[in-house]
Amino acid sequence: MSARPFRTILIAAIVIPTHSLSGWRLEKFSHIKPNAVTANKAGLTIKVASSASPLIYKLDSPVRVAAFRVSGEFQGLPHFSDVSKQGKKDFDDYALRVGFVVPGSKTLTGIKRFFAADWVKHLYSELPKGVGLDYIQFFDVAQDRSQLGEVRVSSSSKLIHEKVFAVVNKPGPFDYHYKLSPPIKSAAIWLSIDGDDTKSKFTVVIDHFELTNE
Numbered sequence: 001m002s003a004r005p006f007r008t009i010l011i012a013a014i015v016i017p018t019h020s021l022s023g024w025r026l027e028k029f030s031h032i033k034p035n036a037v038t039a040n041k042a043g044l045t046i047k048v049a050s051s052a053s054p055l056i057y058k059l060d061s062p063v064r065v066a067a068f069r070v071s072g073e074f075q076g077l078p079h080f081s082d083v084s085k086q087g088k089k090d091f092d093d094y095a096l097r098v099g100f101v102v103p104g105s106k107t108l109t110g111i112k113r114f115f116a117a118d119w120v121k122h123l124y125s126e127l128p129k130g131v132g133l134d135y136i137q138f139f140d141v142a143q144d145r146s147q148l149g150e151v152r153v154s155s156s157s158k159l160i161h162e163k164v165f166a167v168v169n170k171p172g173p174f175d176y177h178y179k180l181s182p183p184i185k186s187a188a189i190w191l192s193i194d195g196d197d198t199k200s201k202f203t204v205v206i207d208h209f210e211l212t213n214e
Contacts, residue, residue: 014059014210023058037055044191048193065213067179071207073205075202076201094141097138097194101187105134191206
């Protein structure tokens with residue numbers, strides 16, 4: 001009997017640091033109070049007080065992302081008098097958005113750079129030399145169950161694409177493992193935890209975050 005050929009699949013996991021701020025950069029939006037971010041043995045701790053600010057981690061080089069796992073605890077959530085408004089203008093706050101910066105061909109030069117917001121300029125600086133930007137793909141945790149699976153392009157920027165992949169209805173521990181279909185290439189990670197629109201006060205702790213290519 002002849003042996004059957006077989007294929008070996010190498011699954012690589014990239015564990016992103018959550019117990020120190022090494023490699024992370026706290027970005028700021030104009031005219032919006034930033035979150036307070038610390039890191040210790042409990043994990044990344046993001047305190048929101050009517051605030052919002054991206055937390056960005058630049059990868060050593062663009063990688064294929066087929067799945068991610070993120071765990072921690074929601075110590076409170078954004079407050080909505082009508083949760084069905086979540087994501088709409090003036091109510092665009094989520095307890096967690098996991099974002100991936102997808103490299104592409106869009107460049108920021110000349111007049112575009114002059115008029116671009118600081119966060120856009122800084123985002124381009126996270127890309128490898130000679131590489132442009134395609135878009136930022138966010139995976140959102142919503143409080144409105146009817147949004148689960150919803151896909152949209154943000155009204156605030158065409159660079160921002162979103163998909164609601166999970167739902168939370170009360171504070172407590174979380175452990176999300178999500179498989180991307182299809183996988184995407186990412187040059188950086190963008191975590192977004194917002195409470196500026198709803199004037200909310202809450203804390204999110206992230207104790208583990210990893211990416212896999214299969």
